[in-house]
Amino acid sequence: MQISVEGVVKSYAHVKAVKGMSFIVNEGEIFALLGPNGAGKSSLVRMLVGFTHADEGRIAVHLNDQEYGAIPNDELGYLPEDRGLYAEKTVSQNLLYFAALHGLDKSTAKERMDYWLERFELLDRKDQPLKSLSKGNQQKVQLVNAVLHQPKIVILDEPFSGLDPINQEKVVVFLAELKQQGMTVILSAHQMSMVEKLADRMLLMNHGEVVLYGSLNDIQQQIGVGAQLLVEFEELPKVETIAMALQNFEFSFNEHHLLEVNLASASQVNEALTQLLTLGHITKLESKKMDLHQLYLKAISDHQGAPDYVAA
Numbered sequence: 001m002q003i004s005v006e007g008v009v010k011s012y013a014h015v016k017a018v019k020g021m022s023f024i025v026n027e028g029e030i031f032a033l034l035g036p037n038g039a040g041k042s043s044l045v046r047m048l049v050g051f052t053h054a055d056e057g058r059i060a061v062h063l064n065d066q067e068y069g070a071i072p073n074d075e076l077g078y079l080p081e082d083r084g085l086y087a088e089k090t091v092s093q094n095l096l097y098f099a100a101l102h103g104l105d106k107s108t109a110k111e112r113m114d115y116w117l118e119r120f121e122l123l124d125r126k127d128q129p130l131k132s133l134s135k136g137n138q139q140k141v142q143l144v145n146a147v148l149h150q151p152k153i154v155i156l157d158e159p160f161s162g163l164d165p166i167n168q169e170k171v172v173v174f175l176a177e178l179k180q181q182g183m184t185v186i187l188s189a190h191q192m193s194m195v196e197k198l199a200d201r202m203l204l205m206n207h208g209e210v211v212l213y214g215s216l217n218d219i220q221q222q223i224g225v226g227a228q229l230l231v232e233f234e235e236l237p238k239v240e241t242i243a244m245a246l247q248n249f250e251f252s253f254n255e256h257h258l259l260e261v262n263l264a265s266a267s268q269v270n271e272a273l274t275q276l277l278t279l280g281h282i283t284k285l286e287s288k289k290m291d292l293h294q295l296y297l298k299a300i301s302d303h304q305g306a307p308d309y310v311a312a
Protein backbone atom coordinates (compact mmCIF):
# COMPACT_ATOMS: atom_id res chain seq x y z
CA MET A 1 0.00 0.00 0.00
CA GLN A 2 1.19 3.48 -0.75
CA ILE A 3 -0.64 6.76 -1.21
CA SER A 4 1.04 9.28 -3.43
CA VAL A 5 -0.17 12.86 -3.72
CA GLU A 6 1.43 14.70 -6.63
CA GLY A 7 1.06 18.43 -7.24
CA VAL A 8 -2.53 18.55 -6.00
CA VAL A 9 -4.43 21.84 -6.32
CA LYS A 10 -7.94 22.51 -4.98
CA SER A 11 -9.95 25.73 -5.10
CA TYR A 12 -13.46 26.63 -3.95
CA ALA A 13 -14.99 29.66 -5.64
CA HIS A 14 -12.43 32.36 -4.77
CA VAL A 15 -10.37 30.40 -2.23
CA LYS A 16 -7.31 28.42 -3.26
CA ALA A 17 -7.29 25.90 -0.40
CA VAL A 18 -4.53 23.53 -1.63
CA LYS A 19 -1.76 24.93 -3.80
CA GLY A 20 0.20 22.16 -5.44
CA MET A 21 1.01 19.76 -2.61
CA SER A 22 3.03 16.55 -2.95
CA PHE A 23 3.75 13.84 -0.38
CA ILE A 24 3.67 10.10 0.17
CA VAL A 25 2.06 7.99 2.88
CA ASN A 26 3.66 4.59 3.36
CA GLU A 27 2.05 1.34 4.44
CA GLY A 28 1.69 0.82 8.18
CA GLU A 29 2.72 4.29 9.27
CA ILE A 30 0.95 6.85 11.40
CA PHE A 31 1.00 9.99 9.30
CA ALA A 32 -0.08 13.34 10.77
CA LEU A 33 -1.49 16.29 8.85
CA LEU A 34 -0.75 19.44 10.82
CA GLY A 35 -1.46 23.10 10.27
CA PRO A 36 -3.44 26.09 11.52
CA ASN A 37 -7.20 26.46 11.00
CA GLY A 38 -7.88 26.90 7.32
CA ALA A 39 -4.52 25.43 6.22
CA GLY A 40 -6.31 22.94 3.96
CA LYS A 41 -6.12 19.69 5.96
CA SER A 42 -9.81 18.78 5.61
CA SER A 43 -9.72 19.71 1.93
CA LEU A 44 -6.89 17.22 1.44
CA VAL A 45 -8.70 14.56 3.44
CA ARG A 46 -11.89 15.01 1.42
CA MET A 47 -9.88 14.34 -1.76
CA LEU A 48 -8.11 11.32 -0.25
CA VAL A 49 -11.46 9.71 0.58
CA GLY A 50 -12.95 10.64 -2.81
CA PHE A 51 -15.62 13.13 -1.63
CA THR A 52 -14.11 15.79 -3.89
CA HIS A 53 -11.54 15.75 -6.65
CA ALA A 54 -8.35 17.68 -7.28
CA ASP A 55 -8.50 20.51 -9.85
CA GLU A 56 -4.92 19.71 -10.82
CA GLY A 57 -2.38 17.06 -9.92
CA ARG A 58 -2.99 13.46 -8.99
CA ILE A 59 -3.76 11.19 -6.06
CA ALA A 60 -2.74 7.57 -6.57
CA VAL A 61 -3.60 4.90 -4.00
CA HIS A 62 -1.66 1.70 -4.67
CA LEU A 63 -3.49 -1.13 -2.97
CA ASN A 64 -3.83 -4.88 -3.61
CA ASP A 65 -1.91 -4.57 -6.91
CA GLN A 66 -4.34 -1.93 -8.19
CA GLU A 67 -4.21 1.84 -8.48
CA TYR A 68 -7.15 3.99 -7.32
CA GLY A 69 -7.80 7.75 -7.57
CA ALA A 70 -8.95 7.78 -3.91
CA ILE A 71 -9.06 5.29 -1.04
CA PRO A 72 -11.66 2.64 -1.92
CA ASN A 73 -14.61 2.54 0.50
CA ASP A 74 -14.22 -1.02 1.74
CA GLU A 75 -10.58 -0.41 2.72
CA LEU A 76 -11.32 2.93 4.41
CA GLY A 77 -12.09 3.70 8.04
CA TYR A 78 -13.10 7.33 8.33
CA LEU A 79 -13.75 9.73 11.18
CA PRO A 80 -15.14 12.75 9.32
CA GLU A 81 -14.88 16.36 10.41
CA ASP A 82 -18.64 16.54 10.96
CA ARG A 83 -19.17 13.35 12.92
CA GLY A 84 -22.33 11.55 11.71
CA LEU A 85 -23.95 8.71 13.59
CA TYR A 86 -27.62 8.38 14.52
CA ALA A 87 -28.12 10.28 17.77
CA GLU A 88 -31.46 8.59 18.65
CA LYS A 89 -30.14 5.05 18.16
CA THR A 90 -28.15 3.22 20.81
CA VAL A 91 -24.38 2.87 20.68
CA SER A 92 -24.60 -0.79 19.64
CA GLN A 93 -27.36 -0.16 17.06
CA ASN A 94 -25.14 2.43 15.42
CA LEU A 95 -21.99 0.31 15.45
CA LEU A 96 -23.66 -2.90 14.28
CA TYR A 97 -25.54 -1.08 11.54
CA PHE A 98 -22.39 0.45 10.04
CA ALA A 99 -20.47 -2.82 10.48
CA ALA A 100 -23.22 -4.59 8.50
CA LEU A 101 -22.97 -1.96 5.75
CA HIS A 102 -19.31 -2.92 5.51
CA GLY A 103 -20.35 -6.56 5.10
CA LEU A 104 -19.30 -7.73 8.58
CA ASP A 105 -21.26 -10.65 10.03
CA LYS A 106 -23.09 -9.93 13.29
CA SER A 107 -21.10 -12.13 15.65
CA THR A 108 -17.71 -10.79 14.47
CA ALA A 109 -19.08 -7.24 14.64
CA LYS A 110 -20.36 -7.83 18.21
CA GLU A 111 -17.07 -9.34 19.32
CA ARG A 112 -15.02 -6.44 17.95
CA MET A 113 -17.50 -3.87 19.22
CA ASP A 114 -17.32 -5.25 22.77
CA TYR A 115 -13.53 -5.35 22.61
CA TRP A 116 -13.16 -1.70 21.62
CA LEU A 117 -15.98 -0.41 23.85
CA GLU A 118 -14.32 -2.16 26.78
CA ARG A 119 -11.01 -0.50 25.90
CA PHE A 120 -12.72 2.88 25.92
CA GLU A 121 -14.65 2.04 29.12
CA LEU A 122 -17.97 2.32 27.31
CA LEU A 123 -19.21 -1.26 27.37
CA ASP A 124 -21.88 -0.51 29.99
CA ARG A 125 -23.23 2.30 27.79
CA LYS A 126 -23.78 0.22 24.67
CA ASP A 127 -27.58 0.01 25.05
CA GLN A 128 -28.01 3.71 25.67
CA PRO A 129 -28.93 6.22 22.96
CA LEU A 130 -25.86 7.85 21.50
CA LYS A 131 -27.24 11.30 22.31
CA SER A 132 -27.23 10.47 26.06
CA LEU A 133 -23.42 10.16 26.00
CA SER A 134 -21.13 13.12 26.57
CA LYS A 135 -19.50 14.70 23.50
CA GLY A 136 -16.17 13.03 24.29
CA ASN A 137 -17.76 9.61 24.74
CA GLN A 138 -19.68 10.01 21.47
CA GLN A 139 -16.35 10.75 19.83
CA LYS A 140 -14.91 7.49 21.17
CA VAL A 141 -17.89 5.61 19.70
CA GLN A 142 -17.15 7.33 16.38
CA LEU A 143 -13.56 6.12 16.57
CA VAL A 144 -14.72 2.55 17.19
CA ASN A 145 -17.10 2.92 14.28
CA ALA A 146 -14.23 3.90 11.97
CA VAL A 147 -12.29 0.69 12.57
CA LEU A 148 -14.78 -2.09 13.28
CA HIS A 149 -14.47 -3.48 9.74
CA GLN A 150 -10.66 -3.52 10.08
CA PRO A 151 -9.90 -1.34 7.06
CA LYS A 152 -6.39 -1.09 5.63
CA ILE A 153 -6.39 2.71 5.80
CA VAL A 154 -7.87 4.81 8.60
CA ILE A 155 -8.36 8.56 8.21
CA LEU A 156 -9.22 10.50 11.34
CA ASP A 157 -10.06 14.17 11.19
CA GLU A 158 -9.12 15.59 14.60
CA PRO A 159 -9.50 12.44 16.71
CA PHE A 160 -8.37 14.26 19.90
CA SER A 161 -10.78 17.19 19.68
CA GLY A 162 -13.15 17.51 22.63
CA LEU A 163 -11.40 14.81 24.68
CA ASP A 164 -9.99 15.28 28.17
CA PRO A 165 -6.28 14.46 28.75
CA ILE A 166 -7.03 10.92 29.99
CA ASN A 167 -9.14 10.11 26.96
CA GLN A 168 -6.54 11.70 24.66
CA GLU A 169 -4.03 9.22 26.09
CA LYS A 170 -6.53 6.41 25.45
CA VAL A 171 -6.75 7.49 21.82
CA VAL A 172 -2.94 7.43 21.59
CA VAL A 173 -2.99 3.81 22.78
CA PHE A 174 -5.90 3.02 20.41
CA LEU A 175 -3.98 4.43 17.43
CA ALA A 176 -0.80 2.57 18.37
CA GLU A 177 -2.85 -0.63 18.45
CA LEU A 178 -4.28 0.06 14.98
CA LYS A 179 -0.73 0.45 13.70
CA GLN A 180 0.26 -2.79 15.41
CA GLN A 181 -2.62 -4.50 13.60
CA GLY A 182 -1.07 -3.31 10.32
CA MET A 183 -3.42 -0.42 9.52
CA THR A 184 -2.12 2.78 7.97
CA VAL A 185 -3.38 5.79 9.91
CA ILE A 186 -3.66 9.34 8.61
CA LEU A 187 -4.82 11.88 11.15
CA SER A 188 -5.18 15.61 11.40
CA ALA A 189 -4.62 17.16 14.81
CA HIS A 190 -3.79 20.33 16.71
CA GLN A 191 -2.40 18.55 19.80
CA MET A 192 1.35 18.53 19.12
CA SER A 193 2.20 16.61 22.30
CA MET A 194 -0.01 13.71 21.14
CA VAL A 195 1.33 13.81 17.59
CA GLU A 196 4.91 13.84 18.85
CA LYS A 197 4.29 10.59 20.73
CA LEU A 198 2.59 8.84 17.85
CA ALA A 199 3.38 9.95 14.36
CA ASP A 200 6.07 8.22 12.31
CA ARG A 201 6.02 11.07 9.83
CA MET A 202 4.11 14.29 9.45
CA LEU A 203 3.26 17.04 7.05
CA LEU A 204 2.96 20.58 8.33
CA MET A 205 0.94 22.74 5.97
CA ASN A 206 0.02 26.41 5.91
CA HIS A 207 -2.14 28.27 3.37
CA GLY A 208 -2.39 25.10 1.29
CA GLU A 209 1.37 24.61 0.99
CA VAL A 210 3.84 22.11 2.46
CA VAL A 211 5.93 23.80 5.15
CA LEU A 212 7.67 20.79 6.74
CA TYR A 213 7.52 17.10 5.84
CA GLY A 214 9.06 13.97 7.29
CA SER A 215 9.91 12.44 10.66
CA LEU A 216 10.44 14.63 13.74
CA ASN A 217 14.19 14.34 13.12
CA ASP A 218 13.76 15.33 9.46
CA ILE A 219 11.74 18.41 10.31
CA GLN A 220 14.15 19.46 13.05
CA GLN A 221 16.81 19.50 10.35
CA GLN A 222 14.57 21.25 7.79
CA ILE A 223 13.84 24.07 10.17
CA GLY A 224 17.52 24.42 10.96
CA VAL A 225 17.18 24.57 14.73
CA GLY A 226 18.98 21.56 16.12
CA ALA A 227 18.84 22.67 19.72
CA GLN A 228 18.11 25.49 22.13
CA LEU A 229 20.12 26.89 25.02
CA LEU A 230 18.18 28.03 28.04
CA VAL A 231 20.09 30.66 30.02
CA GLU A 232 19.44 32.34 33.35
CA PHE A 233 21.55 35.38 34.31
CA GLU A 234 22.10 36.68 37.78
CA GLU A 235 20.99 39.98 36.33
CA LEU A 236 19.21 39.94 32.98
CA PRO A 237 21.09 42.17 30.48
CA LYS A 238 19.23 44.71 28.32
CA VAL A 239 17.66 43.26 25.15
CA GLU A 240 19.82 45.55 22.96
CA THR A 241 22.97 44.27 24.66
CA ILE A 242 21.90 40.67 24.13
CA ALA A 243 21.04 41.40 20.49
CA MET A 244 24.53 42.88 19.92
CA ALA A 245 26.27 39.87 21.45
CA LEU A 246 24.06 37.27 19.77
CA GLN A 247 24.06 38.76 16.27
CA ASN A 248 24.42 35.31 14.70
CA PHE A 249 21.60 33.73 16.67
CA GLU A 250 17.85 33.92 17.05
CA PHE A 251 16.74 34.35 20.63
CA SER A 252 13.61 34.92 22.68
CA PHE A 253 12.46 34.87 26.31
CA ASN A 254 10.29 32.13 27.74
CA GLU A 255 7.46 32.49 30.24
CA HIS A 256 9.96 32.32 33.14
CA HIS A 257 12.02 35.19 31.63
CA LEU A 258 14.83 32.79 30.73
CA LEU A 259 16.76 33.54 27.57
CA GLU A 260 16.26 30.94 24.83
CA VAL A 261 18.93 30.83 22.12
CA ASN A 262 18.28 28.81 18.96
CA LEU A 263 21.21 26.85 17.57
CA ALA A 264 21.24 25.49 14.03
CA SER A 265 23.40 22.62 15.22
CA ALA A 266 25.36 21.45 18.25
CA SER A 267 28.55 22.81 16.64
CA GLN A 268 27.35 26.34 17.43
CA VAL A 269 27.40 25.75 21.20
CA ASN A 270 30.94 27.08 21.70
CA GLU A 271 30.33 30.28 19.77
CA ALA A 272 27.05 30.92 21.61
CA LEU A 273 28.62 30.27 25.00
CA THR A 274 31.54 32.58 24.32
CA GLN A 275 29.11 35.38 23.51
CA LEU A 276 26.79 34.59 26.45
CA LEU A 277 29.70 34.79 28.91
CA THR A 278 30.33 38.39 27.84
CA LEU A 279 26.79 39.27 28.99
CA GLY A 280 27.14 38.63 32.72
CA HIS A 281 27.10 35.98 35.37
CA ILE A 282 25.19 32.86 34.23
CA THR A 283 23.32 31.14 37.08
CA LYS A 284 21.68 28.36 35.05
CA LEU A 285 22.31 26.80 31.64
CA GLU A 286 20.40 24.00 29.94
CA SER A 287 20.34 22.69 26.42
CA LYS A 288 17.32 20.99 24.90
CA LYS A 289 15.90 19.94 21.57
CA MET A 290 12.96 21.94 20.28
CA ASP A 291 9.71 20.02 20.70
CA LEU A 292 7.08 19.71 17.99
CA HIS A 293 4.97 22.48 19.49
CA GLN A 294 7.89 24.95 19.26
CA LEU A 295 8.90 23.72 15.79
CA TYR A 296 5.31 24.21 14.64
CA LEU A 297 5.11 27.77 15.99
CA LYS A 298 8.44 28.71 14.49
CA ALA A 299 7.74 27.14 11.08
CA ILE A 300 4.32 28.78 10.79
CA SER A 301 5.56 32.21 11.88
CA ASP A 302 8.47 32.01 9.38
CA HIS A 303 6.28 30.83 6.50
CA GLN A 304 5.18 33.41 3.94
CA GLY A 305 2.33 31.72 2.06
CA ALA A 306 0.89 32.77 -1.28
CA PRO A 307 -2.50 34.54 -0.99
CA ASP A 308 -5.52 32.23 -0.53
CA TYR A 309 -7.93 34.42 -2.45
CA VAL A 310 -8.01 34.25 -6.21
CA ALA A 311 -9.49 37.01 -8.31
CA ALA A 312 -13.07 36.48 -9.48
Ligand SMILES: Nc1ncnc2c1ncn2[C@@H]1O[C@H](COP(=O)(O)OP(=O)(O)OP(=O)(O)O)[C@@H](O)[C@H]1O
Pocket residue numbers: 012013015016017035036037038039040041042043044308
Ligand atom coordinates in the same frame (compact mmCIF):
# COMPACT_ATOMS: atom_id res chain seq x y z
N1 LIG B 1 -16.79 24.00 0.81
C1 LIG B 1 -16.03 25.09 0.85
N2 LIG B 1 -16.36 26.20 0.16
C2 LIG B 1 -15.59 27.32 0.20
N3 LIG B 1 -14.42 27.40 0.87
C3 LIG B 1 -14.02 26.33 1.56
C4 LIG B 1 -14.80 25.11 1.60
N4 LIG B 1 -14.13 24.21 2.36
C5 LIG B 1 -13.02 24.82 2.79
N5 LIG B 1 -12.95 26.09 2.31
C6 LIG B 1 -11.84 27.06 2.54
O1 LIG B 1 -10.63 26.40 2.19
C7 LIG B 1 -9.59 26.74 3.12
C8 LIG B 1 -9.07 25.45 3.75
O2 LIG B 1 -10.07 24.91 4.60
P1 LIG B 1 -9.95 23.48 5.29
O3 LIG B 1 -11.26 23.20 5.98
O4 LIG B 1 -9.46 22.51 4.32
O5 LIG B 1 -8.81 23.77 6.40
P2 LIG B 1 -8.38 22.93 7.67
O6 LIG B 1 -6.90 22.93 7.67
O7 LIG B 1 -9.06 21.61 7.68
O8 LIG B 1 -8.92 23.82 8.87
P3 LIG B 1 -9.41 23.43 10.38
O9 LIG B 1 -8.18 23.08 11.17
O10 LIG B 1 -10.05 24.70 10.85
O11 LIG B 1 -10.39 22.29 10.26
C9 LIG B 1 -10.20 27.71 4.10
O12 LIG B 1 -9.90 29.03 3.64
C10 LIG B 1 -11.70 27.44 4.01
O13 LIG B 1 -12.44 28.59 4.32
